[in-house]
Amino acid sequence: MAEEHLKRGWRVIASVRSASALDELSSTYRDQLELITLDTTDWPAIDALAKSLDGRRIDLLLVNAGISGPTTLPIGEVDPDVFSSVIMTNALAPLRIIDRLADLVPSKGTIAVMSSDLGSISRNTVATWEAYRMSKAALNMGLRSLSIRRRAEGRTYLALCPGWVRTDMGGPHAHLSIEESIPRLTDVIAARTGAKGISYVNYQGQDVAW
Ligand SMILES: NC(=O)c1ccc[n+]([C@@H]2O[C@H](COP(=O)([O-])OP(=O)(O)OC[C@H]3O[C@@H](n4cnc5c(N)ncnc54)[C@H](OP(=O)(O)O)[C@@H]3O)[C@@H](O)[C@H]2O)c1
Numbered sequence: 640m641a642e643e644h645l646k647r648g649w650r651v652i653a654s655v656r657s658a659s660a661l662d663e664l665s666s667t668y669r670d671q672l673e674l675i676t677l678d679t680t681d682w683p684a685i686d687a688l689a690k691s692l693d694g695r696r697i698d699l700l701l702v703n704a705g706i707s708g709p710t711t712l713p714i715g716e717v718d719p720d721v722f723s724s725v726i727m728t729n730a731l732a733p734l735r736i737i738d739r740l741a742d743l744v745p746s747k748g749t750i751a752v753m754s755s756d757l758g759s760i761s762r763n764t765v766a767t768w769e770a771y772r773m774s775k776a777a778l779n780m781g782l783r784s785l786s787i788r789r790r791a792e793g794r795t796y797l798a799l800c801p802g803w804v805r806t807d808m809g810g811p812h813a814h815l816s817i818e819e820s821i822p823r824l825t826d827v828i829a830a831r832t833g834a835k836g837i838s839y840v841n842y843q844g845q846d847v848a849w
Contacts, residue, residue, distance in 0.1 A: 640701060640703055640821060640824070640825065641653040641661060641664060641672070642664055643821050643822055643825045644699075644825065645664065645667075645668045645671050645672060647825070648671075649671065649699075650671050650672075650673075651668075651671060651672050651673070652673045652675060652692075652695075652697070653672060653673070653674055653675070654674075654675045654676065654677040654679075654688075655674060655675075655676060655677075656676070656677070656678050656679075656704075657676075658674070658676055661674055675688065679702070679704045679728065679732040679733070679736060680724075680727050680728055680731075680732045682735065685732075685735055685736055685739055686739060688736075688739070688740075689739040689740055692740065692743060693743075695743055696743060696744075696745060696748075697740065697743045697744050697748065698744070698745065698748045698749070699744075699748065699749045699750075699751065699828065699832075700737065700740055700741070700743070700744050700748070700749070700750045700751070701751045701752070701753070701828075702732075702733035702736050702737065702751075702752050702753065703753045704728065704732070704733075704753075705728060705729045705753060705808070706724070706725060706728045706729065706808075707725075707768065707771050707808050708721055708722070708724070708725035708768075708770040708771050708774070709721060709770060710767060710768045710771065711767060712769070712770075713766070713769060714769040714770060714773070717769070717770050721770070722770050725770045725771060725773075725774045726770070726773070726774045726777060728774075729771070729774035729775060729777075729778055730774050730775075730777035730778040730781055731781075733752045733778060733782075734778070734781040734782065734785060737750055737752070737782070737785060738785065741785075741789060741792075741794075744794055745793075745794075746792055746793030746794060747793065747794075747832075747833060748794055748795070748832075749794065749795040749796075749797060749828060749831070749832050750782075750786075750794055750795070750796050750797070751796070751797040751798075751799055751828060752778055752782055752797070752798055752799065753799055753801065754775050754778055754779055754782075754798035754799055754800060754839065755771070755775045755800055755801075756800045756802075756803075756841065756847060757771060757772045757775055758772060758774075758775025758776045758778060758779050758798070758800075758839075759776075759839070759847055759848055759849060760776055760849065761848045761849060762847070762848055778798070779798045779839060779849060782796055782798055782837060783796075783837055786836065786837040790836075793835060794835075795831055795832055795833060795834050795835065795836070795838075796836065796837035796838070797827075797828060797831055797837070797838055797839075797840060798837070798838070798839040798840070799824060799827070799828070799840060799841075799842075800839070800840065800841040800842065800847055801815075801820045801821070801824050801841075801842050802814060802815045802819075802820045802841065802842045802843075803815060804816070804817060804819075804820045804821075805817065815842075820842050821842075823842045823843065823844075824842040826844075827840055827841075827842060827843075827844045830844060
């Protein structure tokens with residue numbers, strides 16, 4: 640997502656957990672890319688980041704980081720500490736980051752999270768990825784609450800579904816390459832910008848049932 644926006648001429652502030660993760664982009668887009676280090680579940684670091692960005696304008700705030708947790712275990716078998724880390728990473732962390740940085744996003748700007756089709760309650764017909772599904776449903780619900788609480792401030796809120804993508808998480812059998820998903824998802828974000836309120840939308844621009 641960072642690379643796609645850089646290609647389109649955006650100035651990007653990208654956070655990574657390990658400093659080397661976006662080094663290559665950093666050398667190609669020296670003038671457009673600002674790299675910062677953040678573990679999204681480091682709560683004091685989120686507050687420090689908000690402080691360091693004070694006064695900046697962020698037209699698009701996107702939180703992407705997520706983990707899968709156990710994908711085949713029934714929920715009753717999932718280690719409680721593992722479940723905590725899934726829900727902390729996938730739901731609380733993005734919402735906390737958004738809460739702390741939302742004031743930097745102008746009323747015509749966009750706040751987005753990388754949700755998933757698996758976060759849809761009404762479309763769930765398969766009992767796999769149970770902890771992950773719960774965390775993404777929680778993320779959607781939290782973003783919806785946040786968008787309602789801040790309704791008077793404007794902004795577009797998007798819970799994005801990138802499709803099943805061949806990343807470390809998606810695995811080698813996923814339907815889409817990054818190149819097939821991410822430019823389309825970026826087009827969807829651009830097309831939805833300015834639409835007030837919240838949408839749960841996929842990389843094809845279709846609204847997803849909550
Ligand atoms: N792939 C799919 O099919 C698919 C489908 C729907 C939704 N999604 C969502 O898309 C997002 C990206 O997933 P992906 O497929 O690219 O997965 P991935 O290949 O496993 O990458 C996950 C990324 O999140 C980062 N991350 C995880 N925990 C973090 C933390 N506490 N602090 C900072 N960074 C952290 C990882 O950083 P490190 O490199 O440091 O580990 C990594 O860069 C996730 O939210 C995922 O749920 C993916």
